[in-house]
Amino acid sequence: MTLHSLSRRSLLKxxxxxxxxxxxxxxxARAQTNVILGIVYVGPKxxxxxxxxxxxxxxxLKALPGITVVEEENVPETDAVAKSMESMINxxxxxxxxxxxxxxxKPFVVDxxxxxxxxxxxxxxxxxNKETDPANAGSYFPYLNQAHYVDGVAAGLSTASxxxxxxxxxxxxxxxxxxxxxxxxxxxxxxxxxxxxxFTGEWSLPVREAEATNALIDSxxxxxxxxxxxxxxxxxxxEGRGIKTMGHNASQAPLAPKGFITxxxxxxxxxxxxxxxxxxxxxxxxxxxxGGYNNDMLRNTPYGAGATPEAITAADxxxxxxxxxxxxxxxxxxxxxxxxxxxxxxxNYDPYLDGMNWLLEGVQGSIT
Amino acid sequence: MDNxxxxxxxxxxxxxxxxxxxxxxxxxxxxxxxxxxxINLGLEGTLVLGAMVAYAVSYLTGNAWLGxxxxxxxGTVLGALHGYICKxxxxxxxxxxxxxxxxxxxxxxxxxKPFIQPQxxxxxxxxxxxxxxxxxxxxxxxxxxxFFVGIILAIFLGWAFKNTRWGLIIRMTGDSAASAKAMGxxxxxxxxxxxxxGGFLAGIGGAFLSLSYPGIWNQGLSSGQxxxxxxxxxxxxxxxxxAIMAALFFGAAGAIGPSLQAVGITQGYYFFNAxxxxxxxxxxxxxxxxKSAARDVPGELTMK
Numbered sequence: 001m002t003l004h005s006l007s008r009r010s011l012l013k014x015x016x017x018x019x020x021x022x023x024x025x026x027x028x029a030r031a032q033t034n035v036i037l038g039i040v041y042v043g044p045k046x047x048x049x050x051x052x053x054x055x056x057x058x059x060x061l062k063a064l065p066g067i068t069v070v071e072e073e074n075v076p077e078t079d080a081v082a083k084s085m086e087s088m089i090n091x092x093x094x095x096x097x098x099x100x101x102x103x104x105x106k107p108f109v110v111d112x113x114x115x116x117x118x119x120x121x122x123x124x125x126x127x128x129n130k131e132t133d134p135a136n137a138g139s140y141f142p143y144l145n146q147a148h149y150v151d152g153v154a155a156g157l158s159t160a161s162x163x164x165x166x167x168x169x170x171x172x173x174x175x176x177x178x179x180x181x182x183x184x185x186x187x188x189x190x191x192x193x194x195x196x197x198x199f200t201g202e203w204s205l206p207v208r209e210a211e212a213t214n215a216l217i218d219s220x221x222x223x224x225x226x227x228x229x230x231x232x233x234x235x236x237x238x239e240g241r242g243i244k245t246m247g248h249n250a251s252q253a254p255l256a257p258k259g260f261i262t263x264x265x266x267x268x269x270x271x272x273x274x275x276x277x278x279x280x281x282x283x284x285x286x287x288x289x290x291g292g293y294n295n296d297m298l299r300n301t302p303y304g305a306g307a308t309p310e311a312i313t314a315a316d317x318x319x320x321x322x323x324x325x326x327x328x329x330x331x332x333x334x335x336x337x338x339x340x341x342x343x344x345x346x347x348n349y350d351p352y353l354d355g356m357n358w359l360l361e362g363v364q365g366s367i368t
Numbered sequence: 369m370d371n372x373x374x375x376x377x378x379x380x381x382x383x384x385x386x387x388x389x390x391x392x393x394x395x396x397x398x399x400x401x402x403x404x405x406x407i408n409l410g411l412e413g414t415l416v417l418g419a420m421v422a423y424a425v426s427y428l429t430g431n432a433w434l435g436x437x438x439x440x441x442x443g444t445v446l447g448a449l450h451g452y453i454c455k456x457x458x459x460x461x462x463x464x465x466x467x468x469x470x471x472x473x474x475x476x477x478x479x480x481k482p483f484i485q486p487q488x489x490x491x492x493x494x495x496x497x498x499x500x501x502x503x504x505x506x507x508x509x510x511x512x513x514x515f516f517v518g519i520i521l522a523i524f525l526g527w528a529f530k531n532t533r534w535g536l537i538i539r540m541t542g543d544s545a546a547s548a549k550a551m552g553x554x555x556x557x558x559x560x561x562x563x564x565x566g567g568f569l570a571g572i573g574g575a576f577l578s579l580s581y582p583g584i585w586n587q588g589l590s591s592g593q594x595x596x597x598x599x600x601x602x603x604x605x606x607x608x609x610x611a612i613m614a615a616l617f618f619g620a621a622g623a624i625g626p627s628l629q630a631v632g633i634t635q636g637y638y639f640f641n642a643x644x645x646x647x648x649x650x651x652x653x654x655x656x657x658x659k660s661a662a663r664d665v666p667g668e669l670t671m672k
Contacts (some may be wrong), residue, residue: 005395046485074477074587198629201641204588207387208641210581214386215379215630218504234581236487241507255487260663366634 038070038088042101049230052250057268076105113137138287142297145181147264151246152185153222153318157311162193166218171367173356197365205228211238244306260304293322334361345352372631378616382508383623384616391615393573393595397566404562405542405668409465411570412594414471418574420476423585427488429622439575451560525608542666605664
């Protein structure tokens with residue numbers, strides 16, 4: 001609350017807010033550190049999911065010398081995020097702003113980047129456009145589907161039937177790619193593997209997520225993973241019914257002591273550390289930074305009790321292959337309506353895959 | 369599961385039992401409050417605060433039932449606050465309710481932060497389906513004791529409104545404050561107590577959300593269930609037993625969306641996920657126009 005009201009006040013006082021920052025007494029504290037990193041989260045930073053993944057990585061940076069971290073949680077994708085970011089710049093003197101939710105980018109990050117050309121803005125989704133967007137804005141995004149591919153490999157060898165359930169929020173390309181990658185991972189070790197998906201339609205809807213998990217279990221899946229904001233409900237519900245689980249976004253291993261196999265996790269600290277180093281060295285951080293296993297931006301959660309020894313061996317081998325750039329979408333693949341959607345080996349970062357709007361043959365589910 | 373129709377039906381049965389309980393408690397609480405002539409729209413906030421308090425107390429003490437009681441207590445406080453403020457002159461109960469909704473959720477989010485991550489002990493369910501070798505049916509019949517408490521309470525309330533002295537006093541206060549005053553009944557006191565008791569029930573509804581199903585605490589937990597339950601009261605025409613039916617119906621309809629996708633009917637899930645709301649609207653349109661519906665509205669309600 002105070003942050004907001006202060007921000008409004010400082011906005012009224014000065015038009016040229018860059019000057020205001022130096023005029024404020026907080027500038028003294030700033031002199032001792034080179035990088036002041038402001039990070040905005042859309043939800044609570046201990047949600048066992050997306051926000052926690054960022055917060056854990058930023059916490060690792062706090063210990064380093066020369067970095068001050070300013071955080072704000074539960075900032076909706078509205079005007080509120082502009083105020084939060086602006087107060088981080090004006091009051092805390094932030095010189096690097098990390099906006100971690102999809103809807104923060106347009107218009108908020110873009111507008112503020114124009115207004116504060118000396119501050120670097122980076123946004124956690126591949127949205128930055130070289131032609132139209134300010135040069136001090138940018139995007140970063142690890143391709144989590146590579147870690148979900150590893151989930152699929154481990155699940156394919158940790159279940160007898162290879163029937164895997166997937167609770168998904170919305171049918172956008174990054175979600176679809178995670179679903180397809182789980183299938184391809186599982187099929188790489190078990191040709192009969194299938195993935196059954198249920199879309200809930202919202203990023204956070206705990207009751208429907210629990211219903212979806214129960215429905216998947218009732219239809220006979222042996223392992224479940226998900227792509228929702230807070231996977232806690234899905235993992236706990238499945239564990240309660242004795243079904244194996246794979247995590248998403250952050251480590252959910254403590255939630256499922258009996259059935260946890262592994263999970264797909266972001267390693268944001270690789271990116272954040274690189275940004276901080278660049279700024280400390282007086283360089284501009286790259287505008288567009290994407291990656292995966294090949295450049296240390298992902299990890300899989302340490303194997304739980306649900307993973308069989310064969311699964312661990314195969315999953316470790318899959319991780320090594322991905323580090324070497326092995327493609328996930330390769331050969332000829334059909335979608336579940338019978339159309340050929342992949343007709344050659346695609347690089348894991350091929351732009352064609354960013355526009356994914358299909359579910360592969362072997363996935364039971366529909367995007368509409 | 370081989371038979372898809374059976375799968376969906378079992379899922380609807382399970383959904384009715386699992387999802388309906390918070391709706392039941394909030395709807396019963398609201399029925400009690402509205403019967404006394406006041407509307408408390410703040411029960412969404414009460415539900416969320418109840419969920420948070422229950423989870424926190426269960427986590428800190430290790431006893432889930434203490435959590436349920438604490439949630440009831442928190443709900444009573446919010447209800448009493450609403451009841452007290454509405455007693456003041458020229459105060460609109462609907463407006464106060466909306467303020468209380470924000471207050472309750474805000475309070476819950478503020479104090480609930482440290483409890484998002486920890487795992488609190490849950491309420492034990494009664495495995496009524498243990499006889500069945502069908503795991504889906506066995507799961508559907510794992511019933512939380514609060515479910516039965518809700519049903520018994522509804523039957524009791526329905527009986528008490530007709531057959532007990534205080535039940536009649538509440539109804540009289542709700543239908544005509546002037547007659548209640550003529551009888552020497554303190555209208556404000558009756559409404560204050562009815563709102564506080566309504567808050568108690570809504571708080572317990574919240575405890576079910578965080579301690580039974582889905583059994584977590586986070587800020588998206590309720591997503592408007594408290595408001596829906598208030599609407600169910602109108603749907604149920606201020607009858608506690610009908611409120612239970614409405615809650616069961618609503619829970620069953622909510623299970624349609626996920627279970628259809630599970631049996632392979634994957635097209636149009638946005639539409640099927642909206643099934644509870646669509647069905648509720650249809651039934652309301654069919655039933656609300658009748659004369660008997662108009663007769664059921666407590667006369668003092670400001671919604672007319």
